[in-house]
Structures are given as C-alpha cells and as structure tokens.
Amino acid sequence: MDPTRPESGDRPASADAPPHQPLVPKQRQTEPPEPETIPTIESTAQDTAPKERFWKAGRLEPMPIRPLPKAPPSIHILGPTVFLVALGVGMGESYMWPRLVLLFGPEIRWLFLVGVSLQAVVMLEMSRYAMATGESIFFGAARVFKPLMWFFFVTAIAVYVWPGHLSAGASAFEQVTGIPWQATGVAGMLLVGVVFTLAKVVYNLLENVLSICIGILVVGTSLVAALVGSFADLASTITGMFAVGYLPDEAMTPTWFPVVVGAIAFAGPSGMQQMWYTLHLRDKGAGMGAHIPKIRGLRHAEEQETMPSRGFMFDTDDPAEMTKWKGWRRWVTFDAFVLFWGITMLVTISFTVLAQASTRIDPGVADVIRGGDQGASLDAMAGSFSAAGSPVFGTMFYCFIALIGLNATLGLFDSFSRGQADMTYYFVPGAKKFSISKIYAFFLWALIAFGIGVLLFGPADGPAAILDTLAFLSAFAMGAYCVVLLLVNNITLPKPIRPGIVSNALIAFAAVFYLGALFYSLFAFGVVI
Structure with a gap:
C-alpha cells in the first residue's frame, strides 16, 4: 500500500463533491447547504444535518473542508521527488555544466x-x-487570475515540444552503436508512448523505473569518478562552488552568456518541471492529494475514477490538523534537501571531476568546443572514462548519457502531458466529457508526433542546439513561475499555512535572478539563444 495514502475508507467518493456554494470571505461557512447537498441520513432529521464547510480562494469554486491524512515518516527513499531527481540528474549536470567547466574552469560552478x-x-x-489543496499550481494560478494559467499552458507548448534531452541521449548512443541519433530518438519516443499507454497507473510505473535508473547512475558515475579523478580534482570541484562572483570575460560574450543562463536554469529540474511536480505530489497522495484519483494509462482509461471539480482544504484552526500539516512539511523538506539537493549535487560533482580529468587526457578539448564542436565535451569525458583502465568504460559513459536522456524524456513527456491535461480537463469547456486519462494520452501522443517531426525535419542543428534552445527558454518559464508562486501561496492559502518572509524573499530573488539574466542577455547582446 502506498504509505502516503490513507485507507480507502478515509477517502471521500467523488460524488461527495457539492455543487457551487455561495462564496464567503472566511474559511468556515455556517450557512446550511442547498437542500440537495444535505447528506441522506435516515436517523437524522433534515434540519439537524451536518453543515458543510468551505475555504474560499479566488473566484473559483470553494474547497470543501476535509480531514488531512496523517503524514508518513520524514525519512524515506521513494517519493515524488524521484521525478525531479530524474530530471535534475540530466543533461545540465552531465553535459552542460561539464562543458562550462572545460571552458571556464571549476570556479564557474x-x-x-x-x-x-x-x-x-x-x-x-x-x-x-x-499538499494543502490537492490541486496543481496551475489550478492555483487560475484562482488568482485565469490568464496566468493559460500563459503557462502556452509556454509549456512553446518550450517543451523540443526533444532536447532525448536527442542528446540518442547522440551518445550513436557513439556506441553507430545508429544515427535521429533513428534512436524516434524509437525512444515511440517506446515511451507505448509504455505510458499500457501502464495501469502511470505514476506508479514511473516512480519504480526512474528509481532504478537513478540508482544505477549515482553509483556508476561515483565509482568511475573515484577511479579516474584525483583528490585535486575533487578539491577544486568543491571549492569552485564557493568562488562567488567569478565570471570570466569570455562567459560574458554573445556566444556563451546565453549558454551560461541556460545552464543555470538546468541546474536541477528546469523550466516548468517544478510546476508539474505538484501533479506528481497529487498522484502520490501527499497531503490533500489523497482525496484525488490517479491518472491511468490509455489502455485502462475506462477504469479512471471521476475527478472532483476542485481540490479540498483542511481545517487550519484545528491544532490536530496543523500537527499533521507540520508532519507533511517535514516529509517534503527531507525530499527537497536530502534527496533532491543531495543526489543532484553528488552526481554533478562526479561529472565535474570527470570533466577535469578529461582535460589532462586531451588538453585541447576546450579549443575544439570553442570552434563549434559542442559534442566534444562528451567525447573528452568518454576518454577520461576509458582512462580508468579499459575502453569499455568509455562505452559505459555513453550508455550513462543515453540513460540520462531516456530518464529525462520519461519524466518530461509524462509531466508535460499531465500538466496540459490538468488545465484542459478543468478549464476547457466540454473537456470533462472525456476522462482525464484520455486527455493525458492525447497530449502525450501529440508531443511524440511533433518530436519525431523535429528530429527528422526540424531547424535545430543537432542535439546540442536543441538542448541549448530548451535550456534558455526554461529560464524564462522559471522566472515567471516564481512570480506566480508568490501570488498563489500568499493569496489563496489560509494565513496559518502561508509562507514566511524568508521563503517569500528567496522566491522573489529567484524571479529576479532568472528573468534578470534573460533580459540582460536580450538587451546587452541582442541574443537569447
């Protein structure tokens, strides 16, 4: 049984969702519900029926008050963070940042x-x-101002239809097999589509697959880095993270500054992946997400339970409920700083050590990259793998990169389809005639079809160009969602569970950081990609 979900008896049926109620300015509504919403209890008179309570947030339907499930232990291994780790331990850590280290040194870290x-x-x-509502952040944005949500609907299409991660992984696979990267990329996308279509519950399958892949990557890259690298490489990698303010002149040129900005966005999960994480939390059953059904694969779409028309809120005036809420916050804090931050940092340290070792084997690699061969960094690190004792290790490196590309594609294709389906189902008129699982499948296969077209006929000049484009566009999405996050958490949530001043200040800084870097590149260099 999923430890983050309550027993089935604790989950209200979708039929308990009441119709629209009069909006009220306070958390609790004491007016009796409409007659048709009064529970039918034979032993209770009509005028003594329990009164429904709501939390009003924005102009959309109020959220009924429901019990908050008890939080699982804070220390755990698996959880929705596996999606962010899979996306975070991706091309930024294994490709984009090692490439910058080869050019500018470890201080750029x-x-x-x-x-x-x-x-x-x-x-x-x-x-x-x-976790407080069981709704996605997109639904929260619509509660503040619907055009904000539609902005992200369009942004997701503009940014994430480009198969950058998969194409880079396919390029690495070409080094091993000789199979053209376009053919491997097309086959990979079709494989992802078939797997998601056949899955009974998409989330459960992905959590298990990604956990195994991440384990292989973390252990494998750490072992090879220990064999190839030196203590001096490790020391410079770690100290380079604290060389605050270091930015060589070459990094401030029109050629490389947009790449640096994109790499910052790719430090961990980039772009809208954090927004999609709210949907993975819901399918995991975290917090009030326990009251929302999971998305199923297309083959099992007919088994999809009816989705409620909005999320739920717990009673923030109840000390017992607030105690459970603090337990959920401890649970997700462990995810954020131990699993996500820790694993992402460990893998990128390993790849940076490998990048530095590669410069000793091939001192001219930086000049080759400057000359336009963006894939030279991968070749150089494969050489450092081979230096561990056998050419087999070089082949292993390319396999690692291919696995990273597949990991990221699994996460991104699911996340994109999940996010677009959520917004479509709730806010496109007539969409509820279809189950959310069928809408999810529509966006998944549309994304696959477009991606195949890009790989075969697209304008981008190879995998590196696709990846750089995706990275820089991600910086724009990240700055925008930080602004929306401030609005949603500080307007729609009850005061006892709103973020504190430190959290708000950090999110505001992130918005300025991402958008500031993007617009500086635009106005100073006249270039964004």
Whole structure:
C-alpha cells in the first residue's frame, strides 16, 4: 500500500463533491447547504444535518473542508521527488555544466550552487499549495487570475515540444552503436508512448523505473569518478562552488552568456518541471492529494475514477490538523534537501571531476568546443572514462548519457502531458466529457508526433542546439513561475499555512535572478539563444 495514502475508507467518493456554494470571505461557512447537498441520513432529521464547510480562494469554486491524512515518516527513499531527481540528474549536470567547466574552469560552478539551491526552495514552496489543496499550481494560478494559467499552458507548448534531452541521449548512443541519433530518438519516443499507454497507473510505473535508473547512475558515475579523478580534482570541484562572483570575460560574450543562463536554469529540474511536480505530489497522495484519483494509462482509461471539480482544504484552526500539516512539511523538506539537493549535487560533482580529468587526457578539448564542436565535451569525458583502465568504460559513459536522456524524456513527456491535461480537463469547456486519462494520452501522443517531426525535419542543428534552445527558454518559464508562486501561496492559502518572509524573499530573488539574466542577455547582446 502506498504509505502516503490513507485507507480507502478515509477517502471521500467523488460524488461527495457539492455543487457551487455561495462564496464567503472566511474559511468556515455556517450557512446550511442547498437542500440537495444535505447528506441522506435516515436517523437524522433534515434540519439537524451536518453543515458543510468551505475555504474560499479566488473566484473559483470553494474547497470543501476535509480531514488531512496523517503524514508518513520524514525519512524515506521513494517519493515524488524521484521525478525531479530524474530530471535534475540530466543533461545540465552531465553535459552542460561539464562543458562550462572545460571552458571556464571549476570556479564557474558557484552559479550551479546558486541555481540548484534556489530550486530546492522553489520545490518546497510548490509543494505547499499542492499538499494543502490537492490541486496543481496551475489550478492555483487560475484562482488568482485565469490568464496566468493559460500563459503557462502556452509556454509549456512553446518550450517543451523540443526533444532536447532525448536527442542528446540518442547522440551518445550513436557513439556506441553507430545508429544515427535521429533513428534512436524516434524509437525512444515511440517506446515511451507505448509504455505510458499500457501502464495501469502511470505514476506508479514511473516512480519504480526512474528509481532504478537513478540508482544505477549515482553509483556508476561515483565509482568511475573515484577511479579516474584525483583528490585535486575533487578539491577544486568543491571549492569552485564557493568562488562567488567569478565570471570570466569570455562567459560574458554573445556566444556563451546565453549558454551560461541556460545552464543555470538546468541546474536541477528546469523550466516548468517544478510546476508539474505538484501533479506528481497529487498522484502520490501527499497531503490533500489523497482525496484525488490517479491518472491511468490509455489502455485502462475506462477504469479512471471521476475527478472532483476542485481540490479540498483542511481545517487550519484545528491544532490536530496543523500537527499533521507540520508532519507533511517535514516529509517534503527531507525530499527537497536530502534527496533532491543531495543526489543532484553528488552526481554533478562526479561529472565535474570527470570533466577535469578529461582535460589532462586531451588538453585541447576546450579549443575544439570553442570552434563549434559542442559534442566534444562528451567525447573528452568518454576518454577520461576509458582512462580508468579499459575502453569499455568509455562505452559505459555513453550508455550513462543515453540513460540520462531516456530518464529525462520519461519524466518530461509524462509531466508535460499531465500538466496540459490538468488545465484542459478543468478549464476547457466540454473537456470533462472525456476522462482525464484520455486527455493525458492525447497530449502525450501529440508531443511524440511533433518530436519525431523535429528530429527528422526540424531547424535545430543537432542535439546540442536543441538542448541549448530548451535550456534558455526554461529560464524564462522559471522566472515567471516564481512570480506566480508568490501570488498563489500568499493569496489563496489560509494565513496559518502561508509562507514566511524568508521563503517569500528567496522566491522573489529567484524571479529576479532568472528573468534578470534573460533580459540582460536580450538587451546587452541582442541574443537569447
């Protein structure tokens, strides 16, 4: 049994969702519900029926008050953070940042530390709304101002239809097998679509698969880095994270500054992945997400339970409920700083050590990258793998990169489809005639079809160009969602569970950081990609 979900008897049926109630300015509504919403209890007179209570947030339907499930132990291994780790331990850590280290030295990594630490804080604040309501952050944005939600609907399409992660992984696979990266990329996307279509519950399958893949990557890269690297490499990698302010002149050129900005966005899960994390929390049954059914694969779409028309709120005036809430906050804090921040940092340290070792084997690699061969960094690190004792290790490196690309694609394709389906189901007129599982499948296969078209006929010049484009566009999405996160958490939530001044200040700084870097690149260099 999923430890984060209550027993089935604790979960209200979807039929308990009352129709729209009069909106009230306070958390508790004491007016009796409409006659048709009064529970039918034979032993109770009509005028003594229990009174329904609501929390009003924005102009949308109020959220009924329901019990908050008890939180599981704080220390755990698996959870929705596995999606962010799978996306965080991706092309930023294994490709983009090692490439920058080869060019500018390990001191450039202080920007990585800033980026991944900000994302850990964002993760905590994204979880606040999702666990308190069972709604996605997109639904929360609609409660503040519907156009904000539609902005992210369009942004997701503009940013995430580009198959950057998979194409980079396919390029690495080409080095091992000789199979053209376009063919491998197309096959990979079709494989992802079939797997998600056949899955009974998409979330459960992905959590298990990604956990195994991440374990292989963390252990494998750490062992090879220990064999290839030196203590000097490790020391410079760690001290480089604290070289605050270091930014060589070359990094401030039109060629490389947009790449640096994109790499900062790729320090951990990039772009809208943090927003999609709220949907993974819901399917995990975290907090009030326990009251919301899970999304099923298309093959099992007919088994999909009816989704409630809105989320739920718990009684924040009840000390017992607030005690449970603090337990959930401890649970997600462990996720953010031990699992997400810790694992992401460990893997990127391993890849940075490998990048530095590669410069001793091939001192001219930085000049090759400057000459336009962006894939040279992967070749150089494969050489450092081989230096561990056998050419087999070089092959292993490319397999690691291919696995990372597949990991990220699994997470991104699911997340994109999940987010678009959530917004469509709740806010597109007539969409509720279809189950949310069928809408999810529609966006999944539309994304696959477009991605195949990009790989075969797209304008981007190879995997590196696709990845750089995706990274820089992600910085824009991240700055925008930090602004929305501030509004949602401080307007729609009850005061006892709103973020404190420190959390708000860090999220505001993140918004300025991401958007400031993007617009500086635009106005100073006239270039964003």
